[in-house]
Amino acid sequence: MIGLEYVYILAGLMFGAFAVQHALDRANPHRWRSAVFWGAYAVSFLFGSHLPDTVNGAIVLVMVALAGIGGLRPGAVRSTTTEQRVASAARWGNLLFVPALIIPAVAVLGTLFLKYVTIGGAPLVDPAQVTVISLALGVICALIVGLAILRPPPTAPLHEGRRLIDSVGWAAVLPQMLAALGALFALAGVGKVVATLVTDYVPMTSSFVVIATFTIGMALFTIVMGNALAAFPVMTAGIGLPLIVTQFHGDPVVVSALGMLSGFCGTLMTPMAANFNIVPAALLELKDRYGVIKVQVTTGLLLLICNTLLMYFFAFPR
Amino acid sequence: MLVLSGILVVIVGFVAGLNPLLVVTVAGFVTGLAAGIDPAAVLADFGHAFITSRYVAIVWLVVPVIGLLERAGLRERAHTLIGHVHAATVGRLLIVYMLFRQLTAAVGLTSIGGHAQMVRPLIAPMAEAAEENLGPIDEETRMTIRANAAAVDNIGVFFGEDIFIAIGSILLIKGVLQQSGITVQPTDLAVWAIPTAILAFIIHGARLLLLDRRLKQARERRS
Numbered sequence: 001m002i003g004l005e006y007v008y009i010l011a012g013l014m015f016g017a018f019a020v021q022h023a024l025d026r027a028n029p030h031r032w033r034s035a036v037f038w039g040a041y042a043v044s045f046l047f048g049s050h051l052p053d054t055v056n057g058a059i060v061l062v063m064v065a066l067a068g069i070g071g072l073r074p075g076a077v078r079s080t081t082t083e084q085r086v087a088s089a090a091r092w093g094n095l096l097f098v099p100a101l102i103i104p105a106v107a108v109l110g111t112l113f114l115k116y117v118t119i120g121g122a123p124l125v126d127p128a129q130v131t132v133i134s135l136a137l138g139v140i141c142a143l144i145v146g147l148a149i150l151r152p153p154p155t156a157p158l159h160e161g162r163r164l165i166d167s168v169g170w171a172a173v174l175p176q177m178l179a180a181l182g183a184l185f186a187l188a189g190v191g192k193v194v195a196t197l198v199t200d201y202v203p204m205t206s207s208f209v210v211i212a213t214f215t216i217g218m219a220l221f222t223i224v225m226g227n228a229l230a231a232f233p234v235m236t237a238g239i240g241l242p243l244i245v246t247q248f249h250g251d252p253v254v255v256s257a258l259g260m261l262s263g264f265c266g267t268l269m270t271p272m273a274a275n276f277n278i279v280p281a282a283l284l285e286l287k288d289r290y291g292v293i294k295v296q297v298t299t300g301l302l303l304l305i306c307n308t309l310l311m312y313f314f315a316f317p318r
Numbered sequence: 319m320l321v322l323s324g325i326l327v328v329i330v331g332f333v334a335g336l337n338p339l340l341v342v343t344v345a346g347f348v349t350g351l352a353a354g355i356d357p358a359a360v361l362a363d364f365g366h367a368f369i370t371s372r373y374v375a376i377v378w379l380v381v382p383v384i385g386l387l388e389r390a391g392l393r394e395r396a397h398t399l400i401g402h403v404h405a406a407t408v409g410r411l412l413i414v415y416m417l418f419r420q421l422t423a424a425v426g427l428t429s430i431g432g433h434a435q436m437v438r439p440l441i442a443p444m445a446e447a448a449e450e451n452l453g454p455i456d457e458e459t460r461m462t463i464r465a466n467a468a469a470v471d472n473i474g475v476f477f478g479e480d481i482f483i484a485i486g487s488i489l490l491i492k493g494v495l496q497q498s499g500i501t502v503q504p505t506d507l508a509v510w511a512i513p514t515a516i517l518a519f520i521i522h523g524a525r526l527l528l529l530d531r532r533l534k535q536a537r538e539r540r541s
Contacts, residue, residue, distance in 0.1 A: 008372055011379055048369040054358065057365030061343070068340030080389050089391030089398060096392045099383060100439060107429040132376050135429060142383045150390050160385025164434075165378065170339050172378060177342045179371035180364060181324075184346045187363060188321045188353035224325055229487060233494050241498055252500050256491045257480070257510035264476040268469075271332055275374065278338070280433035280468035284442055291465040292472075299473060299522045306517045 003126040005049060007136045012045030018162045025075045034075060034166075037066045041173065060177075067170035074166035078159045092150070099146035103138040110134025164283075171282040175275035178226050185225065194221060195238030207248045208312055214239045215308040218259050219266035219300075226272025228263025235259065250315040258311040265307065268300035269293060324349030380434050393443040400447040407452075408445050408463055409530035412470045413523050415441055419474025420515060424481035431471055442467040453537050466529060470522070477518035480511035 019039035025031045040059050048056055066072070080088065089096065111134045117124040125133050143157060165172055185191065202213045214235060221231035240259055244250040267273045270293070277293050288294070324345040331341030343364075350360030384392075400406050422430045430436075445467045449455050455463075479485045483504035495502050 004373060007376055007379075011372075011376060014379065014382065044369060045372060048372065051369075053362035053366040053369075055365065056369050057361035057363075060365060060368050061361075064339045064343045068337040068343075071337070079385075080391075082394075085389070085391040085394050087391075088389075089394035092390060093395065094399075096387055096390060096395045097440075100387055100392060100435070103380060103383065103435055104427075104430040108427050111426075111429065129373075131429065132373055135376060136379055138429075139379045139383055143386070146383055146386050150386070152386060152389065156389060157382035157386045160389050161382035162385075164381040164385045164388075170337065172375070174338055174342070176368060176371045176374045177339055179374050180367035181328075181342050181346050181349075183367035183371070184349055184360075184363060185324065188324070188349045188355070190321050190324065190349065193319060193321055224328075229490055232487075232490060236494050237498075241495075241500075245500075252495055253502050253506045254510055256495060256502070257507045258514065260487050260491055261477070261480060261511060261514045264480075267476065268472060271338070272328070274338070275377075276472045280437060280471070281465070283433050283438050284464040284468055286461055286465055288461070288465075291461060292468045295462075295465045295469040296472065299469075299518070299525060302521050303477075303514065303518055306521075307514055310513055 001122060001126055002124060002133060004129045004132060007129075007132055008045045008048070010136060012042045012047075014042075014158075014161065015039075015045060016042035017158045018042075018165055021158065021162050022075050028073060028075050030070075030073045031075065033066050033070065034072050037063055037072060037170075038165075040066075060180075063173065064177075067173070072166075072169050074169075075162065077163050079163055095149060099142040099149070102142040102145055103135070106138035106141050107131070107135045110137050167285060168279065168282040171274065171279050174278060178272055178274050182225055182227055182230050186230070191221075191225075191230070191234035192238075194224070195234050199238055199243075204243055204247075207244070207250075207316065210239065210243045210248060211250075211311050211315065212308055214244060214255070214259060215262035215304060215311060218262040219269075219304050222263040222266030223270040223272065226267070226270055226274070228260060228267055231263050231266070232256075232260055244315065248316070250311075251317060254311060254315045258307045258315075262304055262307045265300040265304040268296040320352040321349055323352050377432065377434055384434060384439050388439060392439050396440045396443040397447040397450075400444040401451060403448075404451065406444075406448040407530045408448050408466065408533060409526035409528075411445055411448050412441075412466055412526050415467075416470040416474040416522065416526075417519065419471060420478035420519060423475045423478030424515070426482040426484060428475055428479050428482075428485070431475060433468055433471060437467050437471050441471070449533060453541070459533065459536065462529075466526070470526075473518060473522050477511075477515045481508050481515055483508050 015038050019035045019042055022031050022035035040063050044059050111131050114125050115127045115130050198217050204210050218231055218235050222228045225231055240255050244255050245252050271278055281289050281292050327345040327348050346364050347360055419431050442464050445463045480487055488504050488507050491507055492504055
């Protein structure tokens, strides 16, 4: 059965190739810093499942030290010039979109159908991981088609991939670090303490106060945790069910659906949701690390008000 | 109470502009120690949590393909394509993409889109081209357009995906309520995602039209 581990090995090989390029880049005086950073990341993908937890923790510390103290520098760019790209774009035309669209097409088809494929009674891919595996499959298909059409030097995908990941830099690892921090928060019981604080200090006298506390609490908690899914169980057990549903007889369907969406409003406003807010700023080479968040804050706040009012008017059946 | 010190570290660290990887690591250790876990165990817990979260980084597998296509002029082609569409403005283009992202996410197709696959190679160059059709643009305008391109991808998927019944957040709601003895149908939850989805489209769509107006005023000031 093809599971997540195969995808991790693929990712490990890719990051390993990036590390080797940095190590060979004699022109970059900081080449070893980048080489060790991406090399350590490659090791965590290739062997992480088999290494002791302490060793994995030490690998993370090495990466953090390299990126956090001194920082990473991009390596030498081996790509085409703007003039070459304009000429190439004119030559290939809309054919260039084909490999780019193969990735989502294969990812969607794989997600829909791969779980039904069996070999000798056993499923071909791990049904729980079918989305991630389909994405990896989409990338492989797109790469094959792209190489067949464009016929670049065979090392071009790895050079270009490294150019892109260099422009993102340490931010590429931030979403995973934040997911790990979320797990540590859960282990230490941070959620329960926050819910207790909210319920202890806000006067829960009217249905509107309770509902506003719940929706704003969901947004604030999501801003802190970076993930509405982490905030939802805590806020629902602390306020949603005991107060809105049991005490004020709110409809659990309306309360929980709009509560989750209030959390999503929080996601729009926090650097802790790095994969949505910080990584794209790096990918698009924005000067302001918080540029994407600044665009989203107004929409997030307005929608939070909408969710609160919707819940107030529709959670109580009359 | 003491376990909240990690949150304080995060806030202070982000506000002070320190390297986020460093901030997050320190916050993790502070939280673990405050919860009474010994340092060696915190290191192991952090390592374990990092390894089990590797799936978050799988999206980076796309960079060799996107890089290869950029090398061959993908962004330039996306740019040219919009250059021929004279009705295109930044706001209108991004509204169309946001609607597309909401509708596809609502039927479960959340993998269509994303910042690495769609926004950097296609949507951002198209949005820049739409503005460049109307005149030369400065660096600050370019940054504003790019940030807006990234934002519509988020807003579209966040306020579309909950209309689909088999998405993680809907299943989580069902599971949490189930534990308290309340059984709900995913379809009922999904229906209640529709009003917010429509409001998200109206609110952010209106803001994008305002962006068009701001861009127009900036153009007129320059000329």
